[in-house]
Amino acid sequence: MIYTVTFNPSLDYIVRLDSFKTGTINRLKYEKILCGGKGINVSIVLKNLGVSSIASGFTAGFTGEEIERQMKNEFNCSCDFIHLSAGNTRINVKIKADSETEVNGQGPNIPQQSIDALFAKLDKLQNGDYLVLAGSIPNTLPNNIYERILERLYHKNVNFVVDAEGKLLLNVLEYKPFLIKPNNHELGGMFGKTLTTPEALIEHARILQQRGARNILISRGGDGAILLTEKGDCMSCAAPTGTLINSVGAGDSMVAGFLAGYLSSADYKTAFRMGIAAGSASAFSENLAVMEEVDTLMKQITI
Template identity: 55%
Template sequence: MIYTVTFNPCLDYIVGVEDFQLGMTNRTCSEQMFAGGKGINVSIVLKNLGIESTALGFIAGFTGEEIRRKVEKMGITSEFIQLENGFSRINIKLKSIDGTEINGTGPSIGNEELERLLKKLDTLKKGDVLILAGSIPASLPDSIYSDIMERLEEKEVMIVVDATKDLLVNVLKYHPFLIKPNNHELGDIFGVEIRERDQVAPYAKKLQEMGARNVLVSMAGKGAVLLAEDGSVYESPAPKGKLINAVGAGDSMVAGFTAGYMQKGSYEHAFKMGVSTGSASAFSENFATKEEVEAIYKTL
């Protein structure tokens, strides 16, 4: 079974406003609301690809109940832990001004509630996949990802980590199955600027030497690079298509790679699935469908 963890899930409230003006009353011309958070995004895309997963994390208040309802309505199994206080965050995304958003803070997570999640994770076994994605709420220790991996170290669970800088570097000693920095995040770790695919391999190799088994680097319009644990290096330019919505493309790549590896145990297939799925989501208003992924896969 695949499990995704979203520590701070949200409702993404996506609005379009024509001729937005500061200091004025603006009215929406379009509105959408989705359950969000990186782990939930991965679960949604896995479901679209026909692969089951269980979504874990914390929810609170009426917004938390709506997150649960939306996730389960999509046919995804959820085992969220209900917090007693606060409410799950709402993120406002202004569609008509690219990149403009206001993200909520989210509820505080107590030690007892965290322990309930950890006990759920204790039930994972060899062959299960755990996907840890996204930032850590301020109420949790920065070491939570590495704490989880240390706790599961003897269970031979395949762990995927999609996080940034220290959060990512600190888990490498526990040998995650896959990490997925983008080129900017990879450059930040080593204090360099990475713009082209041929610059990726030396730094991705350093992350392998630090403990990562497979390093998948996304580069938006420049494509992607995979350094696999068997020594193979795979590169791909970005598939051709019109960028419509880049939000969630990285999560989609993680879902596609995971799905591809679960299907065939092949890193080449997993890489192509990752690139195809990330691109299909970027070329769509919503997350990639299986048909959209298959169409792009054929072009690689």
């Protein structure tokens, strides 16, 4: 079974307009409210690709209730969230105009008893399960929460998937995560560098492999992606052709596509192709990728 954890979920208020100007009234051309958060996005895309998962994390208040309603009723996803007694799950505003602007909320306080409740749920994972830890953590959680979870479950041979930045990611490498997915900017940031060429990205990704990461999927936006596998293979692929409509969730969709492809084939090349197709399908749509879109784009992809 695949489990996803989103520590800081959100309701995303997505708006589109021709141009956005500060200090005045702006009229929208499009608006939509969607449940958001990296782990939540992974669960939704997995379901769209025919793979079941259980989404967990923390929810609070009326916004948390709406997240769970959407997950269950609109996306048919299984949920096992921990409900906080105070506060509200955050609202993030995504403004799509001549450029993209985001205003992200803070999120509720997470008390120790709720952290303990999450640990109790994760302790039930079994050998061979997949655990996806994705995204930022609120400032009310200890900054080593990812590390504590992997250390706690390491002896169970759980396959960890970690999509996070900086120290959140670097500090878990010793627990040999099955997959990490930095983008090119995040990978460079871990080394205090700007990495502009495939050769530089591969060189620095291999350092992360030496520190414990089994497979490394590097997303490069419109330039495609690179995969380094635990078998020693290195693959690259250009992005398929399409018009960027909404970049939110594209990286999460790539993770979901990779997992769906690997679980159906046990083949990293197939997983890589499906990951690229799913990430691109979400980027080329107002919504997250669905199977028909992924199948169409996979025909364009050459590894």
